[in-house]
Amino acid sequence: TAQPLVLGIETSCDETGVGIVRGTRLLANEVASSMEEHVRFGGVIPEIAARAHLEAFTPTLRRALDTAGVQLSDVDAIAVTAGPGLAGALMVGLSAAKGLAMAANKPLYGINHLVAHVAVGLLSDGDRDAAVAALPPDTGALLVSGGHTEILRVGSLTDDVQLLGSTIDDAAGEAYDKTARLLGLGYPGGPAIDAAAAQGDGSAFRFPRGLTMPKFEGSAENPGKHRHNWSFSGLKTAVARAVEQFQDQGLPVPVADIAASFQEAVVDVLTSKAVRACREHGITTLLLGGGVAANRRLRQVLAERCEAAGIELIVPPIPLCTDNGAMVAALGAQLVAAGAAPSSLAVPADSSQP
Ligand code: KG4
Ligand code: ZN
Numbered sequence: 001t002a003q004p005l006v007l008g009i010e011t012s013c014d015e016t017g018v019g020i021v022r023g024t025r026l027l028a029n030e031v032a033s034s035m036e037e038h039v040r041f042g043g044v045i046p047e048i049a050a051r052a053h054l055e056a057f058t059p060t061l062r063r064a065l066d067t068a069g070v071q072l073s074d075v076d077a078i079a080v081t082a083g084p085g086l087a088g089a090l091m092v093g094l095s096a097a098k099g100l101a102m103a104a105n106k107p108l109y110g111i112n113h114l115v116a117h118v119a120v121g122l123l124s125d126g127d128r129d130a131a132v133a134a135l136p137p138d139t140g141a142l143l144v145s146g147g148h149t150e151i152l153r154v155g156s157l158t159d160d161v162q163l164l165g166s167t168i169d170d171a172a173g174e175a176y177d178k179t180a181r182l183l184g185l186g187y188p189g190g191p192a193i194d195a196a197a198a199q200g201d202g203s204a205f206r207f208p209r210g211l212t213m214p215k216f217e218g219s220a221e222n223p224g225k226h227r228h229n230w231s232f233s234g235l236k237t238a239v240a241r242a243v244e245q246f247q248d249q250g251l252p253v254p255v256a257d258i259a260a261s262f263q264e265a266v267v268d269v270l271t272s273k274a275v276r277a278c279r280e281h282g283i284t285t286l287l288l289g290g291g292v293a294a295n296r297r298l299r300q301v302l303a304e305r306c307e308a309a310g311i312e313l314i315v316p317p318i319p320l321c322t323d324n325g326a327m328v329a330a331l332g333a334q335l336v337a338a339g340a341a342p343s344s345l346a347v348p349a350d351s352s353q354p
Pocket of ligand 2: 322
């Protein structure tokens with residue numbers, strides 16, 4: 001049987017993404033980012049992001065169709081991120097998708113952005129095999145970006161996804177961005193801290209690992225409420241205090257050492273909790289996704305700890321780890337193949353979709 005040809009649309013944050021897949025084959029993945037417009041504010045401004053989607057959407061769609069060499073009338077379904085994300089940004093993609101679905105008489109699939117981050121591991125293109133041929137039963141996913149920090153257990157992409165743990169305050173990328181601001185390194189902070197940390201000593205400061213005390217973690221047999229959860233707000237405060245101490249004494253702030261020590265704390269707690277959640281839930285394959293997956297130290301330590309725990313680690317190419325339309329199309333194709341019912345054309349934007 002022919003593999004479904006699916007158009008995927010992603011507008012949950014600052015990336016306008018349109019991707020086209022046939023089954024698990026990637027045909028096009030066009031992304032326009034409004035990040036440059038947010039830089040001077042030090043964070044994504046929702047209304048600016050929504051207006052940028054409105055301007056970028058049609059040209060991005062045009063490029064994706066041209067790259068894939070298909071027409072809208074050829075596609076079997078249209079998939080679009082319905083949540084979670086910025087409400088106004090989601091509404092632009094959803095409105096566009098609904099209009100296309102109605103005009104071309106195609107089924108519409110409202111997609112959960114986080115599950116799409118996992119489905120992208122199935123995609124292969126001309127030069128590259130898929131990260132996984134099929135998702136092994138009980139695949140884990142560690143999703144780390146500016147908006148989310150989550151560990152998932154995925155029994156089935158289409159109907160069995162369980163949240164094992166998440167941040168209770170800042171996302172990991174948000175912690176990078178806020179810490180970079182404290183250190184005067186600019187926005188977005190992830191790449192800046194990654195670079196500064198390479199020149200510093202990660203053991204110069206011992207910054208806190210959030211939610212690792214026994215009262216939060218409990219034991220494997222008797223898990224505490226926050227065994228698999230993260231918290232990064234205490235870390236940010238500890239960095240602020242360290243910076244202040246140098247400033248108060250009129251001493252130069254050791255930016256590289258603080259950046260490296262901050263990164264060491266983030267990477268340590270992300271990887272140790274993710275690997276332990278996998279072990280305790282019988283997960284033997286872990287996929288890494290989100291913008292923070294670009295972090296060199298995170299990739300290195302996660303690879304070491306997965307290997308030591310006998311867990312196979314999958315890291316898709318970085319353009320597929322960050323927000324894009326192909327991941328939405330990939331999950332849409334899985335839903336079509338599984339015979340899942342399409343969404344109503346009245347499907348709402350669900351900014352806090354779990
Ligand atoms: O997935 P993404 O592009 O957008 C969403 O937030 O959904 O992730 C962006 C986040 C930002 O917080 C950025 O600082 C972080 O990913 N980031 C990094 C690195 N590159 C991007 N964090 C750590 N190290 C990096 N090399
Ligand atoms: Zn994302």
